[in-house]
Amino acid sequence: MPEEASNTPNANFEPSVITAGIVGATGYTGLELIRLSEFHPFLKIESITSREQAGKTLKELFGWNGKYAHLILEEPNPEKIAEKVQAVFLCVPSGKAQELAYSFLKRGIKVIDFSADFRFKNLSLYEKVYGIKPSYPDLSQKAIYGLSEIFEREIKEADLVANPGCYPTSILLPLIPLLKEDLIEKNYLIADSKSGVSGAGRKSEEYYSFCEISEDFKAYKIATHRHTPEIEEKLSLLKGEEVQIVFTPHLIPINRGIFSTIYVKFRSSLLTIYEYLKEFYQNKTFIEVVPLGRIPRISEVVGTNLCKIGLFEDKKRGWGIIVSVIDNLIKGASGQALQNFNLMFNLPEDIGLPKTSFFV
């Protein structure tokens, strides 16, 4: 697990513009990627696709302004797109990415996939959880799990990156270093996570209508959410033995943000753990382990690629409490995808990615 500084460009860094395409550009993660791309000096979006809206522009559809407002949405045709781009972001549902990834990769295009299709190494687990038969087992094994800070070295060499789920990102970033270093017990992990509604994507369902969400708060998929096996597989692989986690997702009536409250058993003092984690992430520009006593809040990360982590202890009762917050659309999706893009193309990790939150 690489821990060296990563946000300084390599010596041989020669900025040149890299072209990319976005397949499935009209969902929330696709649009966020387009929005963020505007700030990226070395990324040029050359192709955006939408099966339903092909022929239209973002201007027409959403009154979009700015750099890519007039780009015309295409049919998602890999052959055609591959001629124009060096990399492609797949913002399509799980099950739809396998074939697309294969088509792009065989044409030499690097792929960053937002779906779960290549997140699992245990393919029978993937099949069981998602109900989808893996079509390219070799690709699944070659794919790198795009948790940027943890798999930085591998991502730099990767052609296919499986961008992590939003909840897993918020939970794995604090847990992986602590578990690996044996600073927390592996048998007592409970993640109580709360997410803004954009995590569900662009929806036309009664369940997600304003009147059903506003002034309410809900849990969903208790003990059955598909991010549980994703988290467990990564923890287990890195720990070298089976690790389990209880995970409960909830819906907050806000647009953006994930707040994970994670209950653990410390195997060392709070201070030791705090200092270890702080050092572990000291060169990681997007991870902030906040000072002891301070509680990170969602509004501090909305609009940024940051993950903020706070550590607490209920000493009397013998539990540690970890708070982890991210913007689900940025660090939890499109921002981390860009961060992976930067790594894959040997660019400074943080280029084009915001660190100052919207705050209001």
Add this chain to the structure above:
Amino acid sequence: MPEEASNTPNANFEPSVITAGIVGATGYTGLELIRLSEFHPFLKIESITSREQAGKTLKELFGWNGKYAHLILEEPNPEKIAEKVQAVFLCVPSGKAQELAYSFLKRGIKVIDFSADFRFKNLSLYEKVYGIKPSYPDLSQKAIYGLSEIFEREIKEADLVANPGCYPTSILLPLIPLLKEDLIEKNYLIADSKSGVSGAGRKSEEYYSFCEISEDFKAYKIATHRHTPEIEEKLSLLKGEEVQIVFTPHLIPINRGIFSTIYVKFRSSLLTIYEYLKEFYQNKTFIEVVPLGRIPRISEVVGTNLCKIGLFEDKKRGWGIIVSVIDNLIKGASGQALQNFNLMFNLPEDIGLPKTSFFV
């Protein structure tokens, strides 16, 4: 136009329970009617219908608690329902109420219709605005427009009441007395109205999804909303000459409430107008003309059947400004329907209807 006190029961008032049915019970107005009915000592809901959900209970569908939680939703069959009830509330879309109303009326059942089907006297206007052919022109002529405070006398005798639109209720209540009494100019009427999202009904459309509404504010159907002709017809009939109004609806990211800011030209002093309106509504328990200088707000009426009206003047610029607030689901729909029910069955006008808002 009756102005006498109405909330004291008639001398011959003998409370006995009246049975009623609700056709289309699973939309927001239907559910609100069921919720409000629980507080009504002389109303018993005997039948609730839903084409899609027949056979289920509100408990099963919505985790509903309380009095009517276990009533089973039926098919909307007038013949069967008519055997059990004395009155029926039609919470169905415009165009669907005509046939139902006819079926119930011919069986001697009183009808309170929430749709626009019987709101218009000018049937060619109705047809033009709604694109629906009126099937029972005679019923349309006999139907009473259920603006309770204004048509109280007629409602008391009515078998068929056309419950007003939510926006029209908020706009007509202040304007009708002032126009009739020539206290405002009839040629300068502009209503800028803002509504909570429940006004659109239970929706599974992207446009009404949480992420598309929250942190946004929208106008819609500028200069083309169907409530404009409804308002104009009522103002014109009561004034005895054609009256026009500019009406702009907006969507506020809240669940309940309508706030109408109405621009008028005063023909008398603010004080005279204030005192006239106060006196006009002095015996109307649900209308409050608030003290001069005070601005009514939506939170003061949410959960109640109240309409609060504030009067202001920009003397230097020559305009009067009227603020009118209601709960769109109560005074703007189900509460006013119950008020009309009370009138039709010779009950005290305010029985079972809340006056204290939720305030938080």
Add this chain to the structure above:
Amino acid sequence: MPEEASNTPNANFEPSVITAGIVGATGYTGLELIRLSEFHPFLKIESITSREQAGKTLKELFGWNGKYAHLILEEPNPEKIAEKVQAVFLCVPSGKAQELAYSFLKRGIKVIDFSADFRFKNLSLYEKVYGIKPSYPDLSQKAIYGLSEIFEREIKEADLVANPGCYPTSILLPLIPLLKEDLIEKNYLIADSKSGVSGAGRKSEEYYSFCEISEDFKAYKIATHRHTPEIEEKLSLLKGEEVQIVFTPHLIPINRGIFSTIYVKFRSSLLTIYEYLKEFYQNKTFIEVVPLGRIPRISEVVGTNLCKIGLFEDKKRGWGIIVSVIDNLIKGASGQALQNFNLMFNLPEDIGLPKTSFFV
């Protein structure tokens, strides 16, 4: 612990109106109590007080409508108030209730106290947690903890009831029966609770301003909230040995509601536990153990005195998950106070208390 039916009036039930006062009537819990009192057929509010607003009415202050709008706020003078009332609700901060309770009790007035002043039996714990010296230790020992369903029998005989905290209400109701019956382990209790903002009371602090709350989600007082010892004392007393719980409160950007996600270790099968809890509360009109598989949500209890409980199991990982939802201002404060009032005056437990939620 009484488990018999409680919502049927005693045989000797003779409804007669009971007079009451509210000390500290202009905060959110005081106002909610006034609002709810309107629906109560046997409760008459004769006195409301406010040190800052004495001389004014709720009409003047809040544009309040309905039954008690014109009652004049008094100075909180027990001598004067005691002449008019049979019971008094103390809606004052912790530390302010001790003296008031004593003054009313010695004049024969029954007291329901919303503060923490009489919640603890362990007075040194109370003193440590709240930094307040208990002035009337005897009263503290005599006071009954007003968790209505659990201490029903004692409340019926009580002169002084300590109304529970909002979070403790949501957490204790599911945990007490299961702990007592040894159906869950006493050493593994974690409550991750989320509350609407009205729980903090009427506030003029930047922290609670709209822009700082909306589109955010925060945890606060991690491992240090004063409700932890309150919960632990009650669990320990009822269990007969020390019980500990980890408790983390969070703030949801909504007005009302508490959602507690509680992690426990089952000592029996989910089905057994479900059936036990269902039976335990079968005669308790305000507690609903929802069918297995169904997740209660805040919107189902807003506006009601209900507590809804859902039970879940993550079998593979060995944890039970309990969801408990209440309206913090009703079952978590003013509603439960009224429920206790009903018990203390031998009225049907549920009289005047709503069960149908606002739902939208």
Add this chain to the structure above:
Amino acid sequence: MPEEASNTPNANFEPSVITAGIVGATGYTGLELIRLSEFHPFLKIESITSREQAGKTLKELFGWNGKYAHLILEEPNPEKIAEKVQAVFLCVPSGKAQELAYSFLKRGIKVIDFSADFRFKNLSLYEKVYGIKPSYPDLSQKAIYGLSEIFEREIKEADLVANPGCYPTSILLPLIPLLKEDLIEKNYLIADSKSGVSGAGRKSEEYYSFCEISEDFKAYKIATHRHTPEIEEKLSLLKGEEVQIVFTPHLIPINRGIFSTIYVKFRSSLLTIYEYLKEFYQNKTFIEVVPLGRIPRISEVVGTNLCKIGLFEDKKRGWGIIVSVIDNLIKGASGQALQNFNLMFNLPEDIGLPKTSFFV
């Protein structure tokens, strides 16, 4: 009134970094200015001040990340600040800016003032409206009203710019061209405006607490808001005769955004007016006159320096309706300040200013 293209740099454009200070940096407009400055390649913030928080950093106060997180807040001492900066932004309340502006100007520092202190040419009107005696009448006369698109030429030469109010920005941008060109009547102007809560600034008042704003909608200062005379003075000066406008502000329960619905009388066809306005603003990168039939919404401009304008007609009733939306903290405050800064320092008008909205 200049109408030529403005977002192309002058021929003699030589980008070099300009240093600036922000007086009053911890309010919402100050923080937004700091946030936006990070994207500006030629602006370097060298000094930020706060009387109350001097000595602290934004990191300590707000958990701020990014470029200026560790800058230490200073006392607002013009003498010291003037040594480090070429320009200063005054984010202080009206009445506090006069002395500061004078101190900076006499030291050769260019000033952009967010307060109303220098917005008026009619100083007795300013004194009457704000209750503040103008201390530097000469400066008031020399100050340029910073409505960037309208006073571009003057701003380019200015040392002191009075940044416009947020509501006036949204109202003046559509009205000025139409009034000047005689396309609308000058005697029929009504602006019904709705603003997000951040427009009130960082507040610790009950009125602005979450529970008092959320699920509510309010009007305030009807016919008495201080932005009315500001709007009227600008319209009158540009029109060359007295112009009056009725203006009603409202509070939407959202953080950011202003939505103005403006009622006017067209003196020409909708199409002519649309084409005129479109042409007028064709080279103004931040003004979009949206296609006929399309209604701009707040979410399309949140996070941007855009003003979007839609034109509508209620032909039958003889009124035009103009919709104008901005982000109150950007085009309505800090963004327009930066735009003016760009003009004052001969930079491309749009440099560093976002055009793509947050959209969710």
